[in-house]
Amino acid sequence: MRLSACITGLILALIVAGPVYAQPKFSGKISGGFQAPAARDNEGRRHLLKGTDAQPLGNKLFEITAPKVTSFGASNNVEMMIEAPKCIYDSGSNVAYSDSELSFKTTDRRFSIQGKGWRWDPSVSHLTISNQVVAFVQKAALGNIGEPATRTNLPVKVVSESFSYDGAAATFSGNVRVTDSGDTLTCGQLIVDFQNPEGVQRIEASDKVYLAQADTEVRSGHALYNVRENIIRLSENPVWKAGAREGSSDLLLLNRSNNTFVAEGNVYMKLPFTNVVSSNITASANAAATNRFLEIHAANFEFTNASTNGPASHAIYRDNVRAKYLETELRCAELNVYFVTNNQLGRIVAQGDVQIISAENKAFGNEATYDVATDRVNLAGNPHWESGEHGERKGSSKTVVLYGKSREIFAFGSVEMTMPSSGPASLELFQGKTNQPALPATQTTVAQTNAPTLVRIQSDVFSHGGNVSVFQDHVRVQDGQGSLECQLVTVFTGASNQVQRIVAEKKVQISQGEIVARGEKASYELSRGMIYLTGNPEITSEGRSVEAEAFIINRNKNTFAVLPGKYRIKFPAKTKERASVH
Numbered sequence: 001m002r003l004s005a006c007i008t009g010l011i012l013a014l015i016v017a018g019p020v021y022a023q024p025k026f027s028g029k030i031s032g033g034f035q036a037p038a039a040r041d042n043e044g045r046r047h048l049l050k051g052t053d054a055q056p057l058g059n060k061l062f063e064i065t066a067p068k069v070t071s072f073g074a075s076n077n078v079e080m081m082i083e084a085p086k087c088i089y090d091s092g093s094n095v096a097y098s099d100s101e102l103s104f105k106t107t108d109r110r111f112s113i114q115g116k117g118w119r120w121d122p123s124v125s126h127l128t129i130s131n132q133v134v135a136f137v138q139k140a141a142l143g144n145i146g147e148p149a150t151r152t153n154l155p156v157k158v159v160s161e162s163f164s165y166d167g168a169a170a171t172f173s174g175n176v177r178v179t180d181s182g183d184t185l186t187c188g189q190l191i192v193d194f195q196n197p198e199g200v201q202r203i204e205a206s207d208k209v210y211l212a213q214a215d216t217e218v219r220s221g222h223a224l225y226n227v228r229e230n231i232i233r234l235s236e237n238p239v240w241k242a243g244a245r246e247g248s249s250d251l252l253l254l255n256r257s258n259n260t261f262v263a264e265g266n267v268y269m270k271l272p273f274t275n276v277v278s279s280n281i282t283a284s285a286n287a288a289a290t291n292r293f294l295e296i297h298a299a300n301f302e303f304t305n306a307s308t309n310g311p312a313s314h315a316i317y318r319d320n321v322r323a324k325y326l327e328t329e330l331r332c333a334e335l336n337v338y339f340v341t342n343n344q345l346g347r348i349v350a351q352g353d354v355q356i357i358s359a360e361n362k363a364f365g366n367e368a369t370y371d372v373a374t375d376r377v378n379l380a381g382n383p384h385w386e387s388g389e390h391g392e393r394k395g396s397s398k399t400v401v402l403y404g405k406s407r408e409i410f411a412f413g414s415v416e417m418t419m420p421s422s423g424p425a426s427l428e429l430f431q432g433k434t435n436q437p438a439l440p441a442t443q444t445t446v447a448q449t450n451a452p453t454l455v456r457i458q459s460d461v462f463s464h465g466g467n468v469s470v471f472q473d474h475v476r477v478q479d480g481q482g483s484l485e486c487q488l489v490t491v492f493t494g495a496s497n498q499v500q501r502i503v504a505e506k507k508v509q510i511s512q513g514e515i516v517a518r519g520e521k522a523s524y525e526l527s528r529g530m531i532y533l534t535g536n537p538e539i540t541s542e543g544r545s546v547e548a549e550a551f552i553i554n555r556n557k558n559t560f561a562v563l564p565g566k567y568r569i570k571f572p573a574k575t576k577e578r579a580s581v582h
Helices: 003-021 283-288
Strands: 046-051 053-058 061-065 068-072 078-083 086-090 095-106 111-121 126-138 155-160 162-165 169-180 183-195 199-213 216-226 231-235 239-242 245-248 251-255 260-272 293-304 314-325 328-339 345-358 361-371 376-380 384-387 393-396 399-403 408-420 443-445 454-465 468-478 483-493 499-512 515-525 530-534 538-541 544-548 550-554 559-562 567-570 578-581
Touching: 345 376, 361 399, 544 550
Parallel strands: none
Antiparallel strands: 046 068, 053 061, 061 086, 068 078, 078 095, 086 095, 095 111, 111 126, 126 155, 126 162, 155 169, 162 169, 169 183, 183 199, 199 216, 216 231, 216 239, 231 251, 239 245, 245 260, 251 260, 260 293, 293 314, 314 328, 328 345, 345 361, 361 376, 361 384, 376 399, 384 393, 393 408, 399 408, 408 454, 443 559, 454 468, 468 483, 483 499, 499 515, 515 530, 515 538, 530 550, 538 544, 544 567, 550 559, 567 578
């Protein structure tokens, strides 16, 4: 996007060349060679016009053959020359014009321009070239606009249908094309404004502006380069593309002084997902991700240190940020993207009302940090989540950690989850249980009761990966009919996230009304509707208790049973009753 570098040298030459045709009234021989009196411009340069012949045409018109203008600097050194096969000179209006070709060049060969059909009116300092304009500028002439002059001698080429110069602005019009090695600028019109002695002030391109540099392309309706501020402003729906990356906005600002790139209004960017995954992903996985993209919408975007060999870059998306990859969407107030060496992505930080949405799953917090190397997302600041079509399953904790590729979730500190007490993804530990005392029989029918609406699970740690969810340390599961306490609960799910088996371990205690069941392990097989309580299990109710090797609750049949083998029934001590059965 070196818009200024493509045309500034050409304007420097125009500043020098401008007053060439501002001649005093023609005098001297009109045939056999002539020389017009020398003239000086406002900058103190001296211009000398010579020709091989000058023929009068009447009405103060003269046809000059092989006109040549030489311009001398203040130290009387030759600075530039203009040549043409012929021209018409109006001695009355002091206007020169011709349909012939025009050739201009500086003696140091830094600038030259050619064209066909031209007119010079010194009364308004106006030079026009009407056809086939071709200008060449050596890069060594481009070092006065805030960047060092280049050392290469390869020229910048400017082609247009016409050219106009009025003493304060130079305008290239009609299919303008500026080429600088592999870089290209095209537009319908290119205007360069300057002041003496300050030089170029601004460069303006309009009408289907197109900039191309290496694999980067920018299109817009208008581009304005402010030389003093060293900022390029692209408006009228700018869009850009760099390789597989794409973007658009209402306004695009390129600050060349501090290597900052700013987009404002309806910012949209499309990035290949391979740019935001860790470097240790396999080659086959990379190939599979080639056609996958991360899409980002925001009100504003800023990219600092936009260079490949400078300090690490930093990108900021602000206001109503939405980033989407496949089914997952991230929403936040501000998204910061930090790059490491060679512009490789290192870390992404989302701040302010963060939401991570994937299908029916949603996670919320005040800040989310994604580390690319570890593929880890830390969700902090009142993190909580919900899932289900209507968000019926909810959870919260002090900290949440997510791993994208493995789809693992970890929650730490004051974990609490609520979910429906019935349905394929609920725990259903207490549905259908009676509030009557346990009976000392090998099998009995349990009365059916109304199902509670919610199950609440609390623990210190929660993790989920694949088809396994684990609640650990100080686990408490509670619904309207009872509670479960233990140190570890593992939930196994199958297709469509349906719960298949629930296992509670370590100091298990199930309480419902006056009934308390204890053991080291409780296993619930949902497909069979069976709960197995093992590990020295004991069921107590109103002072009476039953001990056995295992208890079985058949939820489908609403029955309770003791496995064949030894069991013991205990009665309150005041009745002196005690029975053992073998």
